[in-house]
Amino acid sequence: MVKEVVxxxxxxxxxQxxxxxxxxxxxxxSEERSLKVAEGIKEITDRLGIPYVFxxxxxxxxxxSIDSYRGPGLEEGLKILEKVKREFDLPVLSDVHTAEEAEYAADVLDIMQIPAFLSRQTDLVTAVGATGRVVNVKKGQFLAPWDIEQVVEKIESTNNQRILLTERGASFGYNNLVVDMRSLPRMRETGYPVVFDATHSVQLPGGAGDRSGGEREYVPHLARAAAGAGIDALFMEVHDRPEEALCDGPNMVRLDDLEDILRKIQAIDEIVKED
Incomplete structure (x- = not known):
């Protein structure tokens, strides 16, 4: 049994x-799309009784690529996330990329996320930990499951034990990722809750030349497998029209498909966590 992170x-x-x-x-x-997707997901999770973080x-x-879309930036992005919180009474999560951003972002974010490529950046990890917010660490594609223990120790050094650990696949040759489901129980041995990132795990990094490709059709399969292995949270990138998405469209789940996927995962989760 792992620590309960509140x-x-x-x-x-x-x-459990x-x-x-x-x-x-x-x-x-955009603000409009963020509100639309947040509302759509909330309607689904409210029906299913699933706790939800935007x-x-x-x-x-x-x-x-240098030309890839990155988002609206810190100031404008936090304003939009704050509006999502206010409109739908939802906690919010976003990536934090530099130590300098951490304190400012903590004024809005409920969960601060360490991107996978930056999971060994000590200054960033400790700055995020020092905010006292819940910290979600994406395990780097280049890390073994047991390597996450060193990241945990860095966050704990800030007297923060509100830690989540996310599996998002490991590099397997060029432009490909695989998921070793053994990493979920192995990371849980740290004593912290584990998260499965179902959409980045089907990403093909750089697979489309100047951008990443993806195989969204495998998201439900991997998500069900992870639920069977045991997870405390499920991370999924969801879009109302993934084919129009400005970032990671090929691996994002279509909003219209989300409820069916979640129902099956919920059923598996309930079996795994039976007393």
Whole structure:
């Protein structure tokens, strides 16, 4: 059994609780789209009784090309996330890329996310930990599951034990990722809740030349497998029209398909966590 990480009265991770959904568009494209997707996902999770955190990035600094869309930036992005919080009474999550951003972003974000490529950046990890917010660490594609222990120690050094650990696939040759489901119980040995990133795990990094490709058709399969292995939260990037998305469209889940996917994962999660 892992530590229980409390976000608020309604949303708690770990301790055999039902999984929490972390979901939304990859990057913030506009206020209108952010509100539309947040509302759509909330309607679904309210029907299913799934705790929900809205996810979207104000900046995606780790892009394939200099011309790739990154988002509206820190100031404008946080304003949009703050509006999502206010309109729908939802906690919000976004990536933080520099130590300098951390304190400013913590005024709005409920969960601060360390991007996978930056998971070994000590100054960033400790600055985010020092905010006292819940920290979600994406395990780097280049890290073994047991390597995450060093990242955990860095965050704990700031007296923050509100930590989530996310599996998002490991580099397997060129432009490909694979998921070793053993990494979920292995990371749980740290004593912290684990998250499965179902959409980045089907990404083909740089697979489309100047951008990443993806195989969204495999998202439901991997998500069900992860639920069977045992997860405390599920991370999914969701878009109303992925073919028009400005970032990571090929691996994002279509909003219209989300409810069916979640129902099946919920059923597996309940079986795995039976007393």
């Amino acid at each position: 976000l608020n009265e309604e949303i708690k991770f770990g301790n 609780r039902p999984f929490v959904l972390l979901a939304g568009p990859c990057a913030i494209e 996810k979207s990035s104000y900046d995606k600094a780790n892009r394939s």
